[in-house]
Amino acid sequence: MKNIRDIVASMDMKVEDPQSVNWCRHRKHFFILSSAGKPIYTRYGDESRISGYTGVIQAIVSFFVDAEDSIRCINAGNHKFVFLLKGPLYLVAVSRTNESETQLRDQLNYLYNQILSVLTSTQLTRIFEQRINYDLRLLLGGTEPFLDNLATSMSDEPGFMLGSIQCVRMNKELRDKIGSILQIVKSKDLLYAMLIANNKLITLLRPKRHSLHSADLHLIFNMVNGSSTFRSAESWTPICLPKFNNKGFLHAYVCYITGNVCLLLISPDKDKFFELSDAKSIIVEELTSCNALQAIEEVSQSEGYSIADVGAAGLRHFIYKSRKHVQYTSPTFMAPYNDPHEKQKLFKLYRYTHDRMHSRIRPLKVHYYVSPTETILGWITSTFELYAAFGPLISKSALTNSSHTLLKWIKKEEENLFILNSQVF
Incomplete structure (x- = not known):
């Protein structure tokens, strides 16, 4: 849950004057506007006070449209301007971070999908067909x-960055037991049932023919984590999952069954709240009776595993993605990366390595990078992606040995780190 300091900081960002020094100091800005130049959203400051900027953006885009072209990116000194044009909406990232054009455009796509989760593409298109200069903030208020x-x-x-989600590290037998209890929900109108803790997936049940895209899961996590109101009571909210169907709404029953663990039941039927609320009561009763609820809460409160558990000499940190299961795992940040500044520096190196590995011009299978403070390994195969940090003086042979030790450990812990087979209704 966000603390008071986080909330106050967020409020302060929204009242920043776009002409102020503080506003200009932010290393990355996001702007969303309509094709008519109406401001819709800005990450910092009040969007009603950036009409001058959105007018310039609209003029730039229109210049290229008139020339039967489409603008994608502008590099100006240390700044990168990335454009994403989605019908009646223009989304722009202005960044002086080390993020690439592709990475920034992926982030703009997430923001666009977040808007679709509230409105659907059908509604969005209809609104601007009827009134091109409509102020979309009237419908997005509160989001x-x-x-x-x-x-x-x-x-x-x-x-x-990885296009994947993280699971709670949990004993496979406990995860299977939880999944079996969720099977109690026998509604033909239930699409998905899941438990989430701290932006990590505990378990997921789905229909046999309907998987759930990681991008949609990120929107679900963001919905649950983005507002503290879900923690106070049972909620029933419409949500569009763009990768599932960007033209219509599903309906999500959201309830925290412990302090950290959230139950989500998603149905296409808007009249299923009370049925799913009754199902929640049964699920909680069953989880409590077999002590699974207490075990889930204990696991959710833990900080995860440490790099010491792996036992790989010289290894400081890593991110491992299972490409088959579209899930990743990573240890807690230990020294020196328990310092926020050092953690941010490490993630910048991971981003740089990821971009080099996935370059459209010259993609790499292995990337080896040495900085004054660490050595970074990037390694992609048909089954996994690995990004690992070692000390700056480690030899290549020691790095190779440690990497293989890590892979052996992940293989041994695979059933606890990942959901290998989603249970089906």
Whole structure:
């Protein structure tokens, strides 16, 4: 849950004057506007006070449209301007971070999908067909915290960069037991059932023919984490999952069954609240009777595993993505990366390595990078992606041995680190 300091800081960002020094100091800005130049959202400051900027953006885009072209990116000194044109909406990232054009455009796509989760593409198109200069803020009022939370999360959570989600490390037998209890929900109108703790997935049940895209899961996590109101009571909220169907709404029953663990039941039927609320009561009763609820809460409160558990000499930190399961795992940040500044520096190196590995011009299978403070390894195969940090003086042979030790440990712990087979209704 966000503390008071975080909330106050977020409020301060929204009252910043776009002409102020503080506003200009931010290393990355996001702007969303309509094709008519109407401001819709800005990460910092009040969007009603940036009409001058949105007017310039609209003019630039229109210049290229008139020339039967489409603008994608402008590099100006240390700044990168990345454009994403989605019908009646223009989304722009202005950044002086080390993020690439592709990485920034992926983030703009997430912001666009966040808007679709509230409106659907059908509604969005209809609104602007009827009135090209419509002020979309009238319909998005109250959703700014979700856009803000998403904009912040994309800067320091690996899942967005990797296009994957993280699972709670949990004993396989406990995870299977939880999944069996969720099977109690026998509604033909239930699409998905899941438990989430601290932006990590505990378990997921789905229909046999309907998987759930990681991008949609990120929107679900963002919805739950972006507002503290879900923690106070049972909630029933419409949500569009763009990768599932960007033209219609599903309906999500959201309830925290412990302090950290959230139950989500998603149905296409808007009249299923009371049925799913009754199902929640049964689920909680069953989880309590077999002591699984207490075990879930204990696991959710733990900080995860440490790099010492791996036992790989010289290894400081890593991110491992299972490409088959579209899930990643990573240890807690230990010294020197328990310092926020050092943690941010490490993530910048991971981003740089990821961009080099996934370059459209010359993609790499292995990337080896030595900085004054650490050695970074990037390694991609058909089954995994690995980004690992070692000390700056480690030899290549020692690095190779440690990497293989890590892979053996992940293989041994695979059933606890990942959901290998999603249970189906």
